[in-house]
Amino acid sequence: MARRRRKRSVDWLISLIDTQLETFGTNRGKFSLREKVLALCKVYENVKDLGVNVLYEHGWDAGAAVERIRLYLVEYAGTVLDGVEIAVVSGISDYPRRIRELRVEAGYQIASGASPDPESGIDLKPDQYLLVDAEPDLDAARRWHVANRIRRSGVGSQKRVLQYLMESLGKVVTTEELAYVAKDAKQYARRVRELRTEHGYSVATRFTGRPDLNVGQYVLQSKERVAEPHDRKIPEPIQRAVYERDSNTCRVCGWKHERWTADDPRILELHHLEHHEDHGPNVQGNLIVICSKCHDEVHSGKHAASLKRIKRSL
Numbered sequence: 067m068a069r070r071r072r073k074r075s076v077d078w079l080i081s082l083i084d085t086q087l088e089t090f091g092t093n094r095g096k097f098s099l100r101e102k103v104l105a106l107c108k109v110y111e112n113v114k115d116l117g118v119n120v121l122y123e124h125g126w127d128a129g130a131a132v133e134r135i136r137l138y139l140v141e142y143a144g145t146v147l148d149g150v151e152i153a154v155v156s157g158i159s160d161y162p163r164r165i166r167e168l169r170v171e172a173g174y175q176i177a178s179g180a181s182p183d184p185e186s187g188i189d190l191k192p193d194q195y196l197l198v199d200a201e202p203d204l205d206a207a208r209r210w211h212v213a214n215r216i217r218r219s220g221v222g223s224q225k226r227v228l229q230y231l232m233e234s235l236g237k238v239v240t241t242e243e244l245a246y247v248a249k250d251a252k253q254y255a256r257r258v259r260e261l262r263t264e265h266g267y268s269v270a271t272r273f274t275g276r277p278d279l280n281v282g283q284y285v286l287q288s289k290e291r292v293a294e295p296h297d298r299k300i301p302e303p304i305q306r307a308v309y310e311r312d313s314n315t316c317r318v319c320g321w322k323h324e325r326w327t328a329d330d331p332r333i334l335e336l337h338h339l340e341h342h343e344d345h346g347p348n349v350q351g352n353l354i355v356i357c358s359k360c361h362d363e364v365h366s367g368k369h370a371a372s373l374k375r376i377k378r379s380l
């Protein structure tokens with residue numbers, strides 16, 4: 067149990083620490099190792115009090131460590147923070163537990179370098195944190211409940227990740243939720259990638275057709291529609307480059323996700339101009355972004371003239 071940090075004057079703490087360090091510097095020649103460490107413990111506790119009292123001085127009247135962490139994360143939403151900063155503002159060393167509370171109970175999307183995922187934009191070092199959005203997601207508590215049920219379902223991690231995405235069809239899920247469902251902070255990103263590249267599921271990120279999403283967010287866009295086997299193995303960097311070049315817009319009809327409606331639920335896909343089956347390569351110059359409606363039409367022989375024009379323009 068962490069000791070409650072006392073409210074004290076910052077100036078007073080600074081002079082106290084100064085005096086303690088000076089005494090330590092003068093006398094340490096006479097100290098045993100243990101005595102040195104014990105003297106530093108006193109300094110260390112006062113430095114921790116100083117961190118918390120700097121927040122009080124800043125006008126944040128937060129008595130609980132979890133509230134200090136919350137205020138600091140919200141103040142610096144969108145900025146990558148080191149774990150040691152969270153330790154300083156909270157005054158506790160068990161801050162990862164408080165961060166979990168903020169995620170699970172309050173619904174904040176706090177990504178962590180403990181479960182990195184560069185493909186979704188979460189490229190953090192192990193002890194780094196990022197509050198993706200200053201506003202908590204009020205649906206998150208329900209999703210964590212679902213995640214908890216699936217995590218314990220007894221099937222393999224690949225199946226659990228798919229199940230979670232299926233139950234959240236069309237909705238945003240976060241890297242932290244997927245890592246939890248997969249019970250593996252290092253491999254879950256690979257499981258998601260396999261669902262795309264081996265099973266052909268349309269799991270979009272902000273880099274692949276859904277610029278409305280934030281970093282660390284995924285959406286399964288359809289339960290039924292999966293890519294043709296020959297379209298599944300396009301390397302991630304090439305996919306990203308094609309979506310970026312085509313501004314996440316169907317090259318044939320100009321459809322983009324903003325226009326999505328339940329009556330016309332399209333998704334964006336990639337199409338090989340020279341068909342992959344006929345040895346068309348997985349390179350940018352042979353790939354375009356296309357909506358699922360135009361894609362079906364193209365494969366039944368329509369839009370030949372548009373495709374010729376597009377090909378010439380690449």
Ligand SMILES: [Zn+2]
Pocket residue numbers: 316317318319320321356357358359360361
């Ligand atoms: Zn289209």
Ligand SMILES: [Zn+2]
Pocket residue numbers: 336337338361365
């Ligand atoms: Zn195609």
